[in-house]
Amino acid sequence: xxxxxxxxxxxxxxxxxxxxxxxxxxxxxxxxxxxxxxxxxxxxxxxxxxxxxxxxxxxxxxxxxxxxxxxxxxxxxxxxxxxxxxxxxxxxxxxxxxxxxxxxxxxxxxxxxxxxxxxxxxxxxxxxxxxxxxxxxxxxxxxxxxxxxxxxxxxxxxxxxxxxxxxxxxxxxxxxxxxxxxxxxxxxxxxxxxxxxxxxxxxxxxxxxxxxxxxxxxxxxxxxxxxxxxxxxxxxxxxxxxxxxxxxxx
Amino acid sequence: xxxxxxxxxxxxxxxxxxxxxxxxxxxxxxxxxxxxxxxxxxxxxxxxxxxxxxxxxxxxxxxxxxxxxxxxxxxxxxxxxxxxxxxxxxxxxxxxxxxxxxxxxxxxxxxxxxxxxxxxxxxxxxxxxxxxxxxxxxxxxxxxxxxxxxxxxxxxxxxxxxxxxxxxxxxxxxxxxxxxxxxxxxxxxxxxxxxxxxxxxxxxxxxxxxxxxxxx
Numbered sequence: 327x328x329x330x331x332x333x334x335x336x337x338x339x340x341x342x343x344x345x346x347x348x349x350x351x352x353x354x355x356x357x358x359x360x361x362x363x364x365x366x367x368x369x370x371x372x373x374x375x376x377x378x379x380x381x382x383x384x385x386x387x388x389x390x391x392x393x394x395x396x397x398x399x400x401x402x403x404x405x406x407x408x409x410x411x412x413x414x415x416x417x418x419x420x421x422x423x424x425x426x427x428x429x430x431x432x433x434x435x436x437x438x439x440x441x442x443x444x445x446x447x448x449x450x451x452x453x454x455x456x457x458x459x460x461x462x463x464x465x466x467x468x469x470x471x472x473x474x475x476x477x478x479x480x481x482x483x484x485x486x487x488x489x490x491x492x493x494x495x496x497x498x499x500x501x502x503x504x505x506x507x508x509x510x511x512x513x514x515x516x517x518x519x520x521x522x523x524x525x526x527x528x529x530x531x532x533x534x535x536x537x538x539x540x541x542x543x544x545x546x547x548x549x550x551x552x553x554x555x556x557x558x559x560x561x562x563x564x565x566x567x568x569x570x571x572x573x574x575x576x
Numbered sequence: 577x578x579x580x581x582x583x584x585x586x587x588x589x590x591x592x593x594x595x596x597x598x599x600x601x602x603x604x605x606x607x608x609x610x611x612x613x614x615x616x617x618x619x620x621x622x623x624x625x626x627x628x629x630x631x632x633x634x635x636x637x638x639x640x641x642x643x644x645x646x647x648x649x650x651x652x653x654x655x656x657x658x659x660x661x662x663x664x665x666x667x668x669x670x671x672x673x674x675x676x677x678x679x680x681x682x683x684x685x686x687x688x689x690x691x692x693x694x695x696x697x698x699x700x701x702x703x704x705x706x707x708x709x710x711x712x713x714x715x716x717x718x719x720x721x722x723x724x725x726x727x728x729x730x731x732x733x734x735x736x737x738x739x740x741x742x743x744x745x746x747x748x749x750x751x752x753x754x755x756x757x758x759x760x761x762x763x764x765x766x767x768x769x770x771x772x773x774x775x776x777x778x779x780x781x782x783x784x785x786x787x788x789x790x791x792x
Binding site: 385389394395405406407412413414415416418419420421422423424425427429430431433435436437438446447449450451452494498506 | 586587588589590591593597601604605607608690691693694695696697698699700701702704783784785787788
């Protein structure tokens, strides 16, 4: 807990706050605690990496922050709204407008072109088809895929697919981008390019990026890193603190 | 654009999409998976052809026989119709159809867990996913039923010719055919819709977190 208070930037607007989040899974008659009471605060415009070995509760925390998984106890606030209080329609709205998701497996809709994929969340949000297409085209140009807008995902490389996915995540100008192992299925250089793109978009649009990862390339560009171990926050570091510790990390 | 009223804090309620959007996406998904759909389609075609053929033969037969008997002095041997067994066979074929479609749809839902989860992450409502899968199956059902009806009508007419000689062709009472076809279309569509109910509901209830699953 002390790590958190020293590492948190002061005087900034909160975007995500978790209070004592506990997540339990029942396995037969045993109860497994994946999260043992995690309290973290994330500020608007930050780039956060949640790091930890698999099975550490990293994904569970990530999913709780993203409103994808309900905690067993504790509270999750997204933009000052208690996620547990929302009904199905409000949750769908939140996922559509406030949060952009980026997945390890890209998850583009295979039957749709790049343009249609990027336009989809806008159409779900109630935007007119023509406007959605115009905006999708502009975002795809921003991620340097202006020439591939009519290609299906199967005609694109992994890196290109992830760029389309990033464009799609930014479609409704969300406040938060949730990236689950965004470089997990990419080679070193493509992964670097994707991380670079995420960081650029984070800076230029002031979007909060939260990424669950064990890709150490992420450390360089993260504002803060949450280290998760055994269902608890082991430490929270700022980027400048990480470089000092870099030696012992490897 | 009409924005819904504010609910809790800055959170609003997600809007319902027009049906046309679901139709568009459903058609797109079907075009891509045509190969697999054809197998299901064949079951529907065969079952509906069987139903239409038996139905029409039962209507055509007596009319043609009476007409032929009146016209000439032909001794026509009408085989004894075993309607009980036919009804049994038809019910069975329709049941096979129902289970087949249900199974194929369920497989398609399970395969597309990531796609469904992703759509939900992007803001799709349960009702939208439900519509998507129901529509997909109904399109398949209507296409199969129409083909089956055409095949069934042709078979029924051919049977009359085979059974009562070519003279029967001009005696076929076509008047009642459209009604039989319409009824068959209704039955075929109802069966496919019923078959898709459970898979579509399962898809609609899928959690958005399914999008995160890595294993296939």
